Amino acid sequence: MIAIGNLRFRYAGAGFSLHVPEFRIEPGEKVALIGPSGVGKSTLLKLIAGIMPPGSGSIRVDGTELQSLDEAGRRNFRITRIGFVFQELELLDYLDVFDNIVHTYRINPVLKLGAEVRVRAWNLAGEVGLGGKLKRMPRELSQGERQRAALCRALLPQPRLVLADEATGSLDPRNKAHILDLLFQAVQKQQSSLLAVTHDHELLPRFDRVVDFHQFHA
Amino acid sequence: MQHDFYLAWRYLRHHRTRSLILIVCLSLLAVLPLALHILLDEGERLMTARAEATPLLVGAKGSAMDLTFNALYFSESTQTRITMAEADRIALTGWADPLAIHARFRVKGHPLVGVSLDYFDFRRLSLWSGQMLAMLGECVLGAEAAESLGLKPGDSLLTSPENLFDLAGVYPLKLHVVGVLGKSHSPDDQAVFVDLQTAWVMEGLGHGHAEAASSPFDPADLAADAKRVTYTEITPENLDSFHFHGDPANYPISAVIALPHDHKSGVLLRGRYLSAEDAAQIVLPLESTRGLLQNIFRVGALFDGVLLLVGSATLLVLGLVFALSLRLRQGEIHTIFLLGCSRATVVRLVGAEILLLVVAGGALSWALLVWIQCYAGDWVRHFVIS
Known part of the structure; x- marks a missing residue:
């Protein structure tokens, strides 16, 4: 699913640099990425998602070499193949839960918001316990519910790969376990791969594999 | 999209x-x-429509604009007035029909306009309810005046005393509302119309010998006694006692609307007022209005x-x-x-x-x-x- 070879990245004007000699995730595999803050875990996820272009090296996701795509190509690839659960959730305060879940479809011409997608959004929201709260605004939800809405948004396009950046970071232990359950169920159901950045060591046994970021960081 | x-x-x-x-x-x-x-x-x-409908206007020399506004829109004016002799002078030429206007007073914020019945025909003002002026002391209200004063035919309207400190002055006149005009969307809607003679009674030029009436006295409210208003009321009973003194030709009016029989008559009439010694002036309301516009x-x-x-x-x-x-x-x-x-x-x-x-x-x-x-x-x- 993911094959990275000799990836190098450096933020312009910053001392930070990232070097990933080799990293692979197999289809359907659930991998946890751990490491201290500031080492580049989130940067790696953004590089894999094609949000940022790599400096050098190779990133192959679902058989597609990201370097071979231009900005629009990477964007289209991301919205059709990759689901991203952001650390900051990135819900829009002026849209209700339903509109936040389907927002990706409204801003990308390559995705069509048809009846089938709407039904899938309702079902997905129902599965994560937001069925009765689709007309609520994000400010009216608890942190756990907002997390679930962000999860639904990431899973709606049925991505081949789900990237989760501290998806459970701000939750209490009960909600953490619940969100992770939902994430694992959805990934299992869609037969997607999962790469999740986490600091919660008690959640690690639930993943197929744990990767310590120290092994990449130069 | x-x-x-x-x-x-x-x-x-x-x-x-x-x-x-x-x-x-x-x-x-x-x-x-x-x-x-x-x-x-x-x-x-x-303004143009009103001015266009008024061919010529005769009034005292002074501001043509002031004269136009007073005669056409019944605005308050400090201009010197002319007399009925001016209306007679126009009639005698045979070139135009005169319509005298007395627009000196105001009653409860509305212009009180003394006119002859011909004025209503000239402005195409028709009655919405009641009847036209027939007797001294009667008034006909413009549509908006009736609405804002809350009056209808059968009601009465007391004119305002001209000067509170003039002890020898003329009592306010109790006007009988006999009719309300239909809406004309013109300044006539705001006016209270009376006959020219009624306006002169208010000027103190005509009077009766009946006792002045007072508003009702309530013995239980002595404080209210000071507020009682003494006024003149013209009724069928005392109508005969009302009379005018002096030559009617000398009675004051604000202006005369002159309605020439044809263009030539209008030009000739205007020529009559070219003399610098003449105390009156003739104006074309349309010209004055256009100047203002x-x-x-x-x-x-x-x-x-x-x-x-x-x-x-x-x-x-x-x-x-x-x-x-x-x-x-x-x-x-x-x-x-x-x-x-x-x-x-x-x-x-x-x-x-x-x-x-x-x-x-x-x-x-x-x-x-x-x-x-x-x-x-x-x-x-x-x-x-x-």
């Missing part, structure tokens, strides 16, 4: 106070200059310039507000970029918001302008002409 407008609508609705302020600002930018022009055009239309339009053009400057400044401020709001929305724009939105889509979303604001501002402007258009005539009559 449909999604762009949907998202723009949701954003504007969520920030409804900010959106409303922007809409109102945009709307005012359009409405202010257009409303000014609507009011100016309506003023021009009304030219000045008004000059001021209007100045307003246009000012509004253009203010509008430009407001537009710049609105642009700045929008630019600053985009800076405040960097977080949101970053989010939609993360979700896979292209720069072109962001531009389209912002464009949709601006378009919605402009359309809403335009709709509000349109509604306001329709409303202003509906009431422009009334406002011009109330606040400008009368």
Whole structure:
């Protein structure tokens, strides 16, 4: 699913640099990425998602070499193949839960918001316990519910790969376990791969594999 | 595109106070200059129509504008008055029919106008209810005057004392409302019409020998006694005792509307008033009105310039507000970029918001302008002409 070879990245004007000699995730595999803050875990996820272009090296996701795509190509690839659960959730305060879940479809011409997608959004929201709260605004939800809405948004396009950046970071232990359950169920159901950045060591046994970021960081 | 407008609508609705302020600002930018022009055009239309319908006007020498406004719009005037002799002089020429107007008094804010019955035919004023003036002491109300005074045929209306400190002065006259005129959308709607003789009674030129009446006395309320009003009332019983002293030709009037029989008669009549020694003047109301309108339009053009400057400044401020709001929305724009939105889509979303604001501002402007258009005539009559 993911094959990275000799990836190098450096933020312009910053001392930070990232070097990933080799990293692979197999289809359907659930991998946890751990490491201290500031080492580049989130940067790696953004590089894999094609949000940022790599400096050098190779990133192959679902058989597609990201370097071979231009900005629009990477964007289209991301919205059709990759689901991203952001650390900051990135819900829009002026849209209700339903509109936040389907927002990706409204801003990308390559995705069509048809009846089938709407039904899938309702079902997905129902599965994560937001069925009765689709007309609520994000400010009216608890942190756990907002997390679930962000999860639904990431899973709606049925991505081949789900990237989760501290998806459970701000939750209490009960909600953490619940969100992770939902994430694992959805990934299992869609037969997607999962790469999740986490600091919660008690959640690690639930993943197929744990990767310590120290092994990449130069 | 449909999604762009949907998202723009949701954003504007969520920030409804900010959106409303922007809409109102945009709307005012359009409405202010257009409303000014609507009011100016309506003023021009009304004033020109009234002036066009009044061929010639004779009054005391002085300001032609003052004379025109007093005779046509019953505005208060400090101008010297003429006498009925002027009306007789016009009639004697055989070139025109005179319509004398006595527009000196006001009653409860409304002009009290003394005219002959021919005036109603000349202005095509018809009765909406009641009957025309038939007896001394009767009045007929313009439609708006009747409405604002809350009077109908059968009611009475007490004129205001001319001077509270003039102990030897004339008592107020209790007028009997006998009719209400239909709406004419002219200054006549605001007027209280009486017969010329009734106006002269109010001047103190005619009087009866009956005792003056007083408002009802309540023995239980002695304090109210001081507030009792003594007035003159003309009734069928005391009508015969009313009479006038002196030569009617010397009775004062404000102006005479001269209705020439043809163009030549009008020119000849105007020639009669060319003498510098003549105490009266003849004016073409249309000329006086156009002179005034030219000045008004000059001021209007100045307003246009000012509004253009203010509008430009407001537009710049609105642009700045929008630019600053985009800076405040960097977080949101970053989010939609993360979700896979292209720069072109962001531009389209912002464009949709601006378009919605402009359309809403335009709709509000349109509604306001329709409303202003509906009431422009009334406002011009109330606040400008009368």
